Amino acid sequence: MRPAKRRKLDLSDSLDAICDQIERLKAGIRAKVEHPFRIFKRQFGYMKTRYRGLMKNTAQITTLFALGNLWMARRALRKA
Numbered sequence: 567m568r569p570a571k572r573r574k575l576d577l578s579d580s581l582d583a584i585c586d587q588i589e590r591l592k593a594g595i596r597a598k599v600e601h602p603f604r605i606f607k608r609q610f611g612y613m614k615t616r617y618r619g620l621m622k623n624t625a626q627i628t629t630l631f632a633l634g635n636l637w638m639a640r641r642a643l644r645k646a
Contacts, residue, residue, distance in 0.1 A: 605634045 575582040606612040
């Protein structure tokens with residue numbers, strides 16, 4: 567749902583309130599899914615890919631996912 571349509575919802579109406587709850591849930595899921603990609607772009611500078619061969623591209627992406635997981639778990643790793 568577009569933001570302008572969401573602002574026009576009447577939250578006192580039960581159907582509109584349910585639609586607003588659904589949009590909140592979708593936004594939360596979208597934020598969790600997009601967060602690792604933000605890490606790749608900002609922390610590791612992976613803005614665009616060059617064609618280097620399928621094996622090299624796969625190896626680079628796999629390494630970036632591993633680094634991203636370590637980056638997101640860095641606080642828990644420091645405490646241990």
